[in-house]
Amino acid sequence: SAVISQKPSRDICQRGTSLTIQCQVDSQVTMMFWYRQQPGQSLTLIATANQGSEATYESGFVIDKFPISRPNLTFSTLTVSNMSPEDSSIYLCSVEDRGREGYTFGSGTRLTVV
Amino acid sequence: GENVEQHPSTLSVQEGDSAVIKCTYSDSASNYFPWYKQELGKRPQLIIDIRSNVGEKKDQRIAVTLNKTAKHFSLHITETQPEDSAVYFCAAVMNSGYSTLTFGKGTMLLVSP
Numbered sequence: 001s002a003v004i005s006q007k008p009s010r011d012i013c014q015r016g017t018s019l020t021i022q023c024q025v026d027s028q029v030t031m032m033f034w035y036r037q038q039p040g041q042s043l044t045l046i047a048t049a050n051q052g053s054e055a056t057y058e059s060g061f062v063i064d065k066f067p068i069s070r071p072n073l074t075f076s077t078l079t080v081s082n083m084s085p086e087d088s089s090i091y092l093c094s095v096e097d098r099g100r101e102g103y104t105f106g107s108g109t110r111l112t113v114v
Numbered sequence: 115g116e117n118v119e120q121h122p123s124t125l126s127v128q129e130g131d132s133a134v135i136k137c138t139y140s141d142s143a144s145n146y147f148p149w150y151k152q153e154l155g156k157r158p159q160l161i162i163d164i165r166s167n168v169g170e171k172k173d174q175r176i177a178v179t180l181n182k183t184a185k186h187f188s189l190h191i192t193e194t195q196p197e198d199s200a201v202y203f204c205a206a207v208m209n210s211g212y213s214t215l216t217f218g219k220g221t222m223l224l225v226s227p
Contacts, residue, residue, distance in 0.1 A: 103215055
């Protein structure tokens, strides 16, 4: 199955600043997904990132707040911009793992905004 | 879009008992239903999945059943053990041109020794 390296694993940031989260996959994948998991909650899809095109954002999420890059088929970044305490969450990337017909997740980034 | 309802939100059982978690989905076009286990502070891990052309699938102590007509699917864990304690999420994939998972709200399973 696909192996995803996600970093940073955690960070504490000042409000008003930005944080960029990186995900590296050990195989080429068409789509990468970015999720947010607020404390004690389920996973909510932020956007889907395809290589060579703009990301597709879900309702309630906008590009200015969560810009995404997808420069090649193994890498993507999610930036959380102009952060506020409400952005404190776990952010996870995911890929559709054709090898074992499932979806694999990165280890997550625990973000705390103070 | 797809909507996935999951029940119960919490489930407490004694070690050795069985546990059942139920989910319903709204879009009949969904055809892939994975279950994830998330331990505290860790990433969701796929534990079992089922496709719409199958009614039941088993993997040791874990089984999943799917009723396409009623649009519901269930996770069954037999002979529960304390290490089964975690949050379990069901999900559904709707074929809308690209595959995105819609998750249920999760079930916190607590297995007491």
